[in-house]
Amino acid sequence: MAEHALGVEIVTPEEVLFAGAANSVVTATSEGDLTVMADHAELVGDVVPGVVKIEVEGEPTIAILIHGGFLQVTTAAGAASGLVEGASETDRTTRVTILAGVAEKATDIDKGRAEAAKAAAEVKLADLRSQSGRTGDDDSTRDALLDLADAEAALARAELRLGTSAVLS
């Protein structure tokens, strides 16, 4: 019997970062922080960049850094089967799926690499901003804007990684 159990999966396009039973998941959508426990109402939402914390019975909290994504909470018969041991197709369970384009376990963050990435992104940004005054044809403007957005995103990712590893250590 595994009624009222919570199963959590955190997946990226390249791998499954976490899949299993948990007591709760703490995350944040664009409308505020969110803690999901078993029997949570059905929900579909986005996940803002930040750390998702998973509480697993008898284990230290698992922290996973998400660089933006989506989540779905399903509470139904058999929702978490396959994730929670012993949960059958008929047990009413809750499944949380978090999809992220880029995500990593907080313990896997390479601080040195993040620092280097941050420095590189800052240089790139300064460089791009100093050029932005120039006018060009539509295509080059568009490319410049895309480069700028790329550099800003890279900087945001690096800062998020550094912030997360600072909290942990």
Added chain:
Amino acid sequence: MAGGQERVLRRRIKSVQATRKITKAMELIAASQIARAQSRIAKNRPYRDGMARIIIEAAKGDPNAAKKMLGTPEKVDVAVIVVIVGDRGLSGAYNSSALRATERLVIELKSQGTEALIIAVGKKAGPYFRFRGQDVHQTFLGFADRPEFADAQEVAREAAAPFLSGEAQQVLLVSTRFISAATQKVETRQLLPLVDPRGSTEEDEDAKSELVGYTEFEPEAEQLLEDLAPKALESEIFTALLEGSASFHTSQQRAMAAATENADDLSQTLSRIMNRARQDAITTEIMEIVGGAEALRQD
């Protein structure tokens, strides 16, 4: 001169065997890549499935917005076609079947008054279309063998740009689906506007409808659908790239296995011909000697 023929044959056999070594090596390399490509498809599946489920939920949450954002556009002036092939050849029909399907699609679109904008992934696409006088808007190289998600994001961005600016009304994808190790099929699908994934999972909805009471949305379903669209596009393209790479390696393995077998047959046939030629040469030589001796004795 009979001995000359033998030498020619010997050289050909040597060349066939050298080629066989190459095809055999390629076959083994391709075979080792298939397993990895397949495991990457398997690892990608939870993400793709999760994405489909979320889109279904969001579409159910706001049917009006869904109608606006999903489905087939009525009039298409310009369609973006993303075609995925390999960076290398020697892979049987893998490249050419996807390219031919694209060409047919372009012709079909043209007959409906739709202009096609081709975005090609893989080195083999450029020359094919250039030879046929078909413009290629953009080509991506270098990652068809081993696609990373960042590559898919880049392709997705380029494919979505004309759609978002209103220049194109539809984005189509021509790629090879990896159905199983034995079956791969070229398929054309619509990427944008998003296709309602319910089309293929009808029974899933029936099973759920009685249980679903009320689903919350954060943010609103309409906003969510809008945010989901680019992510879904990336996911679809990434899946297609992974399946393309698996299909490529499978085709290559098959093509190279056939080539190796052919080389074996060929070298066997050639050695038979060579042996006969050698025997003929010896026989002729003996006949000449015997004939010469006979002639001398009678003198």
